[in-house]
Amino acid sequence: MAPKSDIEIARAAQKRPIMEIGDKLGIPPEQLIPFGHDKAKVTADFIASLEGRPDGKLILVTAINPTPAGEGKTTTTVGLGDGLNRIGKRAITCIREASLGPNFGLKGGAAGGGYAQVVPMEDMNLHFTGDFHAISAAHNLLAAMVDNHVYWGNALGIDVRRIVWRRVVDMNDRALRTITAGLGGVANGYPREAGFDITVASEVMAILCLARDIEDLQKRLGDMIVAYRRDRSPITCRDLKADGAMAVLLKDAILPNLVQTLENNPAFVHGGPFANIAHGCNSVIATRAALKMADFVVTEAGFGADLGAEKFFDIKCRKAGLRPDAAVLVATVRALKMNGGVAKADLAAENVQAVLRGCANLKRHIDNVRRFNVPVVVAINHFMGDTEAEIEAVEAYVAAEGSEAIVCRHWAEGSAGIEALSHRVAELATSGTADFSPLYCDELPLWQKIETIAHRIYHAGEVTASSAVRDQLAQWEAAGYGNLPICIAKTQYSFSADPTLRGAPTGHVLPVREVRLSAGAGFVVAICGDIMTMPGLPITPAAERIRLDAKGHVEGLF
Template sequence: MVKSDIEIAREAKMQPIMEIGAKLGIAPEHLMPYGHTKAKIDLGYIESLAANPDGKLILVTGINPTAAGEGKTTTTVGLGDALNRIGKKAAMCLREPSLGPCFGVKGGAAGGGYAQVVPMEDINLHFTGDFHAIAAANNLLAALIDNHVYWGNAVGLDPRRIGWRRALDMNDRALRSIVNSLGGVANGFPREDGFDIVVASEIMAILCLSTSLDDLKRRLGQIVVGQTRDRDQIFARQLEADGAMTVLLKDALSPNLVQTLENNPAFIHGGPFANIAHGCNSVMATQTALKLADYVVTEAGFGADLGAEKFFDIKCRKAGLSPAAAVVVGTVRALKMHGGVAKEDLGHENLEAVRKGVSNIARHVENTQKFGVPVAVALNRFITDTDAEIEAVRKELESLGVEAIECTHWADGSAGTEALAHHMVGLVEGGTAAFKPLYGDELGLKDKIRTIAKEIYRADDVVFEGKASTAIADIEKNGGGSYPVCIAKTQYSFSTDPNAKGAPTGHTLPVREVRLSNGAEFVVAVCGEIMTMPGLPRVPAANKITLNAEGQIEGLF
């Protein structure tokens, strides 16, 4: 009988977190332990590492996700473990899971099988409290906004133009659109409001892009909370909110250190979604790992059209990172779904569907190569995959000059990713990386969106609805035209139609809303029917999560 992820995680022989830190040369006094197996790294110590040379950064990205599963996080963990296995000093950088999808569709999100980060239950549920701190800071600002209006509105904030929403780390469609301050004069001025999930909050993006406490406070202060009647911007610092918000986030800014099942160091910090936010773990964690390890493996959310593009165009641009190589993860099962096979038929060999579905991973490879980094494909093998199907994928990718490497880390741990590790070392040491963003800062916002749409999504056109065009004009007028663009769209397709599998062309990207994230220093373009507050499915994962008779958590996959 195959053990569940949580059963495997529970059997892990974890080392004390001080021993994990020692593998990276971190002395115990620079770690702030949360129990025996989790710790935060002291910010003062991180500052002392500035003169250390940087290690090599490898991005793990993937194809457009399907119900068949792809295994991007497991591949990140498996590759990091395998690099250590072959004698390299390597660390992993991952995002923290959100409670929303944990209790919604996904269940746990800390890898799987024998390629996991642990303690699995802690990482998935509350962890070190970072997301709670982000929600508190977000909602403190919301409370200060309504309180300021209640007590006379000295800055002249127009209640009709308040752009700041509240946040909750849970999928709750009932809170997408609300009316607040009902119940009479003592409760303030009623107005339309709403909640976003915490991972879509600008505070999450700010935390993940900040490089110090001073930078964090600066970014928090420049959040645009709304406008006056004359359409002048009102900033959080005008409400004197930035100091208290920084206090709430001071511990959350410190990266979290945990370990894999094979006792290798892993940084898990920050967690913006890639379909509605920028999809990368924190700059603080990545830069710290690069100062302490020779190789750092990190992931970006969902497919490369979202996660990798934002990793390159937002995170790397803003943090001055220069990735050395990238891995695009796919599975035969998922490629067959992109080739038109129903989920219930995936267990049968279907070479025609594989060849058709390879168009999806091939496009992601081509897109990733546009950023100037060498690319490999990791084929996360399932027991139902046949040798003929694996070979079909390899042959289809040969024309791109990319090697597809079979990986079995879910079942075999680092041994199942050793071949990928050797291949990536070869790519990295080959020194062919010449990283470059897709577009320059000088392009206008509409041209940046068109560039992503045409180069990455392969859309024929972009349509800006009136509200979006007006917002772009306002942002550029107020000096935000140099910011990169973060496109919010479905993760399931290159287009905004989640049912358009494979590699669609000829479609149009509809931009229905544009939001300024002035503290994060990027602009969000909302496309299609994407929601910044997801809902729960008909049968939520929460229905299966419980405590057993021994007080242990069950149901976290």
């Protein structure tokens, strides 16, 4: 009999009413805003009431560079949360919401897999509680108000050539990357070049995930730069008086979403900035609230540790005052073989030497996490075709690096398959060995911050950029933005900007193509190589396989 698909497993889940899940955390029913019977938002009043409680231990789950073979980072995050609860710990899982773009494209959903999932899977991977729609609406309201201001006389003196606020849609649509707006005559405004990003790349998304509360959210929205005058002075969202209306649209979206795992343990699923073109972490509000309600909080950062973990440490932790206590680095034998040069079609055959070659990628990530003074353990996410010789090779390699690799079977067995890792993580997180520190200090110049990440995390030999990029960074420093952290946008598939360069390359060139100031979110984005802030669909998108069956059930989500 063929194994059940993720969606079949999720549909068969024995879910508990969401009020029961809230009761486990001490949340009174009146402090939950239900969205049906299996999901709810936690009120701002309850979150504020948590202030003053001690924090639990914060555990980051990250991974090696992703490959088509699969790594299972979210699955491991959910499994570890269940595993900690299984061994008697009070744990909450905190993950991001799924974007419609990758759901209908190539990557799929973001709710875990197998018997380590957060449910309701279909809702989470589609409209969920409407947070992304609210973010899209708020973002595009501001875009409309920019063009409207220009149309009605342009009192602020906006230089239409220097409008930097693009529009967004939560879908992969390459045709919208660059457009011409305002065509059709005088009644439609002034023609200009414009474009769309995917919603998860919006600065509004980043702000929602970094804000402490609704007041902080509105302040950050007001700080966003939307355009420049001819003298290069900035014009903000606050100048256009759009921040208030945007905050109104986001008043519910900023509240964390409470759901449950297949084993009826609590999970917060909130926010969803992409990790290769944004900072890739769930919301600060959800993480901080969870830390007040649990002994252990398990969260993830998107894609490999070169992107997700670095941004989690240098952006989210720096901005929110978080101090992680342990990290889990997820790897699979299959992915290590691909990093060792094996084609996807040949992964079924045992190849210990390829595994060992691929372990260079694993070692690089272990070393990088240690740079932040956070203890790390490796989770080998088990696949049925893995051989004992291949697993033993990984375990021995990691042991030689002074760490530990633990085989995890949570995909097939749920929390029972991840008990060993759960015990080890609990031990590490309470050992007091973590002494977290960011990679660079706030005072370092922006260009040197980019170089620091490139040299120390990516092992690049050189960072290149045009004089216009360097001049722009200097102008932002002169304007008082020099203390902001860097959010590098690059391919997730490699330490380099070349997605085909697997393993642990050194001496490569990191080309910085463009820089963008996210003044409200509080970081500078450095766009490298060919990375796009609006992805495209693959030749055979997942959307072709998604449909309703005869009973009205969703099929094809994964």
